[in-house]
Amino acid sequence: MTATASNSRRVHLVQGILFWIFRLATYFVLACATYIFLDIGIKGSRTVFTSTPPFINVPFLTEPPQTLYVFDYEGKKMALSDRQFRQWKVEHPGTEVEASSIAYSAGGIWPCIVGTALLVIGSMILALGIGISSAIYLSEYSRNGPLIRLVRIAILNLAGVPSIVFGLFGFGLFVIFFGWNVSLIAGWFTLGLMVLPAIITASEESLRAVPQGLREGSLALGASKWQTIRKNVLPYAMPGILTSSILGIARVAGETAPIMFTAAYAMKDELPWQVTRMTDFFFQGVMALPYHIYVVSSKIPQNEYTERVQYGSAFVFLFLVMLIALTSIILRERSRSRLSW
Amino acid sequence: MVSVAEMSEITSPTVVNQTAPMPNPANPKVERGMIEIEQLDFAYGTNKVLHDINLSIPARAVTAFIGPSGCGKTTLLRCLNRMNDLIDSARITQGSIRIEGVDINASSVDVVDLRRRVGMVFQKSNPFPKSIYDNVAYGLRIAGTTKRTLIDEAVEKSLRSAALWDEVKDRLHVSGYGLSGGQQQRLCIARALAVEPEIVLMDEPCSALDPIATAKVEELIRQLKEQYTIVIVTHNMQQAGRCSDHTAFFYLGRLIEFDDTTKIFSNPGQRQTEEYITGRFG
Numbered sequence: 001m002t003a004t005a006s007n008s009r010r011v012h013l014v015q016g017i018l019f020w021i022f023r024l025a026t027y028f029v030l031a032c033a034t035y036i037f038l039d040i041g042i043k044g045s046r047t048v049f050t051s052t053p054p055f056i057n058v059p060f061l062t063e064p065p066q067t068l069y070v071f072d073y074e075g076k077k078m079a080l081s082d083r084q085f086r087q088w089k090v091e092h093p094g095t096e097v098e099a100s101s102i103a104y105s106a107g108g109i110w111p112c113i114v115g116t117a118l119l120v121i122g123s124m125i126l127a128l129g130i131g132i133s134s135a136i137y138l139s140e141y142s143r144n145g146p147l148i149r150l151v152r153i154a155i156l157n158l159a160g161v162p163s164i165v166f167g168l169f170g171f172g173l174f175v176i177f178f179g180w181n182v183s184l185i186a187g188w189f190t191l192g193l194m195v196l197p198a199i200i201t202a203s204e205e206s207l208r209a210v211p212q213g214l215r216e217g218s219l220a221l222g223a224s225k226w227q228t229i230r231k232n233v234l235p236y237a238m239p240g241i242l243t244s245s246i247l248g249i250a251r252v253a254g255e256t257a258p259i260m261f262t263a264a265y266a267m268k269d270e271l272p273w274q275v276t277r278m279t280d281f282f283f284q285g286v287m288a289l290p291y292h293i294y295v296v297s298s299k300i301p302q303n304e305y306t307e308r309v310q311y312g313s314a315f316v317f318l319f320l321v322m323l324i325a326l327t328s329i330i331l332r333e334r335s336r337s338r339l340s341w
Numbered sequence: 342m343v344s345v346a347e348m349s350e351i352t353s354p355t356v357v358n359q360t361a362p363m364p365n366p367a368n369p370k371v372e373r374g375m376i377e378i379e380q381l382d383f384a385y386g387t388n389k390v391l392h393d394i395n396l397s398i399p400a401r402a403v404t405a406f407i408g409p410s411g412c413g414k415t416t417l418l419r420c421l422n423r424m425n426d427l428i429d430s431a432r433i434t435q436g437s438i439r440i441e442g443v444d445i446n447a448s449s450v451d452v453v454d455l456r457r458r459v460g461m462v463f464q465k466s467n468p469f470p471k472s473i474y475d476n477v478a479y480g481l482r483i484a485g486t487t488k489r490t491l492i493d494e495a496v497e498k499s500l501r502s503a504a505l506w507d508e509v510k511d512r513l514h515v516s517g518y519g520l521s522g523g524q525q526q527r528l529c530i531a532r533a534l535a536v537e538p539e540i541v542l543m544d545e546p547c548s549a550l551d552p553i554a555t556a557k558v559e560e561l562i563r564q565l566k567e568q569y570t571i572v573i574v575t576h577n578m579q580q581a582g583r584c585s586d587h588t589a590f591f592y593l594g595r596l597i598e599f600d601d602t603t604k605i606f607s608n609p610g611q612r613q614t615e616e617y618i619t620g621r622f623g
């Protein structure tokens with residue numbers, strides 16, 4: 001009698017302790033996430049928002065990065081951007097000041113936003129195009145032989161390759177061997193390859209989730225295999241494929257390693273569309289948000305003036321990724337309700 | 342009635358009677374919508390499920406396939422529009438199927454065209470997640486019909502033939518998934534009729550229907566045979582009796598007996614047939 005009682009007390013105790021461990025683990029994650037979001041949110045909003053209308057720091061979003069010049073003048077501490085400093089010198093001829101320069105810490109991050117957007121769009125088009133095509137082949141056309149199993153294993157393994165390896169691969173193949181140099185197109189292929197496994201796997205799953213009865217029903221009405229896939233399989237798999245590509249977008253937008261040898265410039269004055277020939281567009285390097293954050297956080301000496309751009313960039317970056325995720329979710333819900341699946 | 346003692350003398354199941362005379366393959370007397378199955382063996386991988394099936398399904402009549410679960414009715418039905426092509430392991434190991442005198446498994450046969458001519462209603466109803474209208478219009482659009490008035494007409498005609506028009510005419514553009522199970526099955530029938538096939542294969546079309554809907558579908562089947570050759574699989578003996586002209590009884594992958602429905606139900610030639618239709622096994 002007492003043995004069972006003490007036993008049940010012990011079971012209860014173990015259960016209680018375990019639940020508390022799980023609970024603490026959850027709180028820990030929550031605390032970390034909250035800290036990161038609050039830190040970036042508070043410090044970043046000092047850069048991105050202003051206290052006077054229009055309340056958004058428009059130049060930060062629309063100007064390229066500039067060097068910040070800091071100097072003392074008549075007892076006042078001046079912090080001027082490159083352009084302002086040159087103008088100031090014109091207005092104060094003859095004055096010699098001892099200015100210290102801090103790279104990238106004035107101006108804004110517009111070229112980085114543009115570059116990241118271009119990298120994301122191009123690489124996602126590539127990855128979705130190739131990924132959906134091969135998923136269609138794998139799930140709709142191929143017979144499950146040893147070769148196909150090998151392909152599947154290869155895809156799974158590819159998904160586990162670290163992004164820096166993709167970066168080096170892209171550097172070796174696209175930048176050096178194909179001679180594309182550091183360019184948008186090299187970045188597209190590198191990033192596209194990186195998310196390809198995830199997109200193939202998710203697309204294949206979405207395709208397989210479409211009931212076989214819909215394929216048979218369509219074929220039985222005299223539809224060809226391709227008509228069946230296009231009209232009666234792919235539309236229903238699309239929401240699932242889009243959902244999975246949300247993660248792909250966030251990853252493509254966020255990774256630094258794959259682009260730092262293949263597509264990203266630390267600084268570039270012209271915007272991507274300021275090219276003389278159309279083909280130059282694809283073969284130019286671009287600035288990119290994650291790489292910019294990396295550069296301003298670790299490639300320049302840190303001081304109180306660098307924080308502005310660091311947190312501002314991180315804030316904008318987080319916001320953009322969230323925006324992308326939200327758009328994809330809305331898109332998915334839309335296509336879902338249209339299907340009334 | 343034949344006595345049980347007499348029937349038990351027949352040891353190996355053989356085809357006793359064939360209503361339609363086997364045409365000479367060299368000079369077939371071809372009739373629109375006729376199906377001839379000759380010495381057909383079929384296997385899923387190494388699992389042989391159909392053995393030496395010889396059967397001539399007459400045109401513009403209703404033929405019922407009956408037999409216990411797993412005896413190969415669905416498999417045989419799916420051979421007729423080559424639906425089994427979709428199953429990797431499935432093979433016709435011997436024999437042939439001719440529709441209107443043409444071997445449907447010949448390499449020259451366009452399987453897409455064959456399936457348009459041989460419509461199918463599946464055991465498990467499978468409406469598409471589209472509107473009722475788009476469900477019925479699917480086959481026409483696939484075939485390249487774009488004229489709105491033509492499609493409108495065909496949709497109404499097919500829904501009327503499937504006895505569904507009155508129930509759905511006010512909500513043609515809502516999803517087919519919103520219909521009841523029985524309505525969904527009739528939607529699938531309408532969808533199959535819309536492309537005007539020559540042959541309609543129905544795999545237990547009434548298994549999910551209530552008696553009223555079943556009566557409607559049976560009435561429909563009786564009407565359809567004016568124009569179409571109909572093959573229906575059913576577990577419902579009364580249904581086979583009510584709406585078919587000919588009945589084929591299968592057991593363990595063999596055709597045991599094929600005859601006029603009235604003959605099968607009043608005076609079956611085989612003991613197994615009698616035992617099955619009187620409910621003593623199966």
Ligand SMILES: Nc1ncnc2c1ncn2[C@@H]1O[C@H](COP(=O)(O)OP(=O)(O)OP(=O)(O)O)[C@@H](O)[C@H]1O
Pocket residue numbers: 385388390408409410411412413414415416417428
């Ligand atoms: N896709 C498949 N792969 C392998 N074996 C199959 C497959 N489909 C059916 N079989 C087997 O073939 C045999 C015949 O099956 P079939 O579906 O033709 O029977 P049925 O007469 O239609 O039965 P029911 O009345 O239950 O629908 C069964 O033994 C079944 O297990």
Ligand SMILES: [Mg+2]
Pocket residue numbers: 414415416464544
């Ligand atoms: Mg069946």
